[in-house]
Amino acid sequence: MSSKSKSRTKKKLRQHSSRGPITEMLASNMCIFEAPPFKAEQDFPIYLAAGYEERRTFLKESACLVETKPDVENYSQSHVKVLNKIRNDPHLNGNWKLLPKYDEDVKGTMMRILGQRAMISQGREHEISTCPDSGQDVPLLSPTYITPRKRIRVTENLTFNTLDIVPVYSDLPDEKLTSIQIPDTLLFEYTDTNVLNPCSARNIAKACIMSQKEENTIRCDCCSSNPIVPCYENENCPCYKLNQKLQGLQINSSSHPPTKFASFDPVMFSNSNSTFDRCIGFSCSEACGCKGNCTNNSLLILNKKLFPLEIYRSNENVGFGLRSSVLIPAGTAVLEFTGEIVERNQLDRDSQDYAYQLTDKDNSNWRRLLDTMKFSDDYKKFLKKLSYEEFFIDPKAKGNVGRMICHSCSPNLEIVRVYQKGLSPAHVHLVFISLLNIYPGTPLTMDYGYNYMKNHLNGKCECGSFACLNRKSSCHTNMSFGDFAAYYRKLDHQQWESWHKNICEPLSCNDDVVVLD
Numbered sequence: 364m365s366s367k368s369k370s371r372t373k374k375k376l377r378q379h380s381s382r383g384p385i386t387e388m389l390a391s392n393m394c395i396f397e398a399p400p401f402k403a404e405q406d407f408p409i410y411l412a413a414g415y416e417e418r419r420t421f422l423k424e425s426a427c428l429v430e431t432k433p434d435v436e437n438y439s440q441s442h443v444k445v446l447n448k449i450r451n452d453p454h455l456n457g458n459w460k461l462l463p464k465y466d467e468d469v470k471g472t473m474m475r476i477l478g479q480r481a482m483i484s485q486g487r488e489h490e491i492s493t494c495p496d497s498g499q500d501v502p503l504l505s506p507t508y509i510t511p512r513k514r515i516r517v518t519e520n521l522t523f524n525t526l527d528i529v530p531v532y533s534d535l536p537d538e539k540l541t542s543i544q545i546p547d548t549l550l551f552e553y554t555d556t557n558v559l560n561p562c563s564a565r566n567i568a569k570a571c572i573m574s575q576k577e578e579n580t581i582r583c584d585c586c587s588s589n590p591i592v593p594c595y596e597n598e599n600c601p602c603y604k605l606n607q608k609l610q611g612l613q614i615n616s617s618s619h620p621p622t623k624f625a626s627f628d629p630v631m632f633s634n635s636n637s638t639f640d641r642c643i644g645f646s647c648s649e650a651c652g653c654k655g656n657c658t659n660n661s662l663l664i665l666n667k668k669l670f671p672l673e674i675y676r677s678n679e680n681v682g683f684g685l686r687s688s689v690l691i692p693a694g695t696a697v698l699e700f701t702g703e704i705v706e707r708n709q710l711d712r713d714s715q716d717y718a719y720q721l722t723d724k725d726n727s728n729w730r731r732l733l734d735t736m737k738f739s740d741d742y743k744k745f746l747k748k749l750s751y752e753e754f755f756i757d758p759k760a761k762g763n764v765g766r767m768i769c770h771s772c773s774p775n776l777e778i779v780r781v782y783q784k785g786l787s788p789a790h791v792h793l794v795f796i797s798l799l800n801i802y803p804g805t806p807l808t809m810d811y812g813y814n815y816m817k818n819h820l821n822g823k824c825e826c827g828s829f830a831c832l833n834r835k836s837s838c839h840t841n842m843s844f845g846d847f848a849a850y851y852r853k854l855d856h857q858q859w860e861s862w863h864k865n866i867c868e869p870l871s872c873n874d875d876v877v878v879l880d
């Protein structure tokens with residue numbers, strides 16, 4: 364796009380802006396957390412203040428044809444960039460490595476859980492313990508999306524934030540630049556943190572105000588001269604103590620050890636039940652003495668925005684999806700699902716496809732936990748009242764890349780709940796954790812649930828995965844969870860070999876790699 368036409372668009376956007384000055388709009392929303400240490404730049408305020416039609420015009424005018432490098436070249440460059448980012452980061456350097464994370468002890472458990480999760484995605488939860496292994500050999504299907512060499516780049520950066528660049532591509536066959544379709548779902552307002560409208564979500568706004576009182580805020584005073592403060596396993600750290608307490612609430616934690624939430628250790632799920640979304644932990648935050656730069660902050664890596672993400676579209680029915688050009692090791696907090704915090708009755712039909720439930724009104728354990736907290740009485744009473752309502756994150760109008768994650772019958776991400784600073788519904792983060800090593804170019808996916816797939820997608824899932832219920836040759840319907848686990852093990856090994864040979868070896872960055880099998 365020429366600079367002349369760019370400035371024309373900007374001018375148009377300014378003229379057509381129908382939603383009042385930007386400052387007014389921002390003032391009407393509340394952010395509970397400090398935005399990560401960067402902010403949107405460039406044309407963001409102008410874009411934000413414009414209506415959907417002007418935003419659509421803006422994107423149409425920014426769209427251009429681009430020629431891309433071969434995948435291996437692109438992924439190698441990304442890998443080097445991320446390695447350098449890690450090396451130059453005082454908190455990550457020496458504490459976290461960009462390597463497939465499987466130590467032999469946890470590998471078996473991970474694969475079993477993945478196998479069980481595949482059964483759950485298929486609505487075969489009840490068969491997990493009864494279906495015997497068939498030992499059948501199912502051909503491996505690579506989940507990686509091969510990038511076309513010619514693409515339409517809709518925009519270089521949907522976030523308008525130079526420290527978190529997310530380009531958008533459209534790779535639909537036969538699509539022309541001149542007639543490119545920009546759906547409303549791409550025109551949302553980008554936000555890195557959850558927001559709430561104090562007028563429509565009065566109760567949560569009230570909880571937020573009450574939570575700011577000293578006795579209602581959970582923070583630590585831990586400090587150290589090292590860049591990373593050892594809050595995790597420090598019995599004197601109130602945030603760590605609460606982290607342990609919340610871990611104890613995980614469903615089935617009596618029969619399985621709870622899933623742990625620490626900053627640098629991979630989050631390894633310890634059970635496969637379909638209530639993973641209730642998996643909870645508590646993290647230190649910027650309000651603490653450690654500023655969240657500690658071993659008790661499972662959002663630390665996530666806030667570094669390490670993984671270069673791309674929004675892309677290759678199938679008209681599925682729409683836009685998300686992928687990374689760099690390996691995402693198993694058990695990593697990849698990104699947060701952000702949006703507006705709303706009550707159930709504020710969700711309209713369209714939002715239901717995108718919104719994610721934040722709290723659960725049937726959780727009596729949660730109310731018992733609130734009883735044990737040393738909050739002021741009025742705050743405790745109010746939190747208990749709120750616990751009988753259900754809140755959602757609605758990313759339809761305001762959100763981040765999390766809303767682009769598509770459904771798969773063999774997903775590679777799981778969503779978990781992590782609290783920071785307090786225990787109101789506004790203090791929850793919905794965090795996507797990688798269930799396995801996600802190799803570069805693989806679509807990032809989650810399981811929307813068997814019922815969603817049957818009812819909302821009319822059984823016409825187009826995830827294309829080996830376990831897709833919509834697959835014509837449905838040999839997987841006879842597979843047991845052991846068969847699925849064996850499949851995942853083989854697939855990971857194949858992908859690891861290719862990643863190691865093509866990306867890692869040529870860059871000589873193979874120290875400490877755990878060799879699989």
Ligand SMILES: C[S@@+](CC[C@H](N)C(=O)[O-])C[C@H]1O[C@@H](n2cnc3c(N)ncnc32)[C@H](O)[C@@H]1O
Pocket residue numbers: 548549680681682683684716717766767768769770771820823824825826
């Ligand atoms: C949360 S959105 C995902 C982002 C969406 N693709 C977009 O372009 O905005 C969910 C919608 O994406 C589409 N979708 C996601 N996964 C799909 C799948 N496996 N098969 C078919 N459609 C899918 C459906 O239209 C669904 O209602």
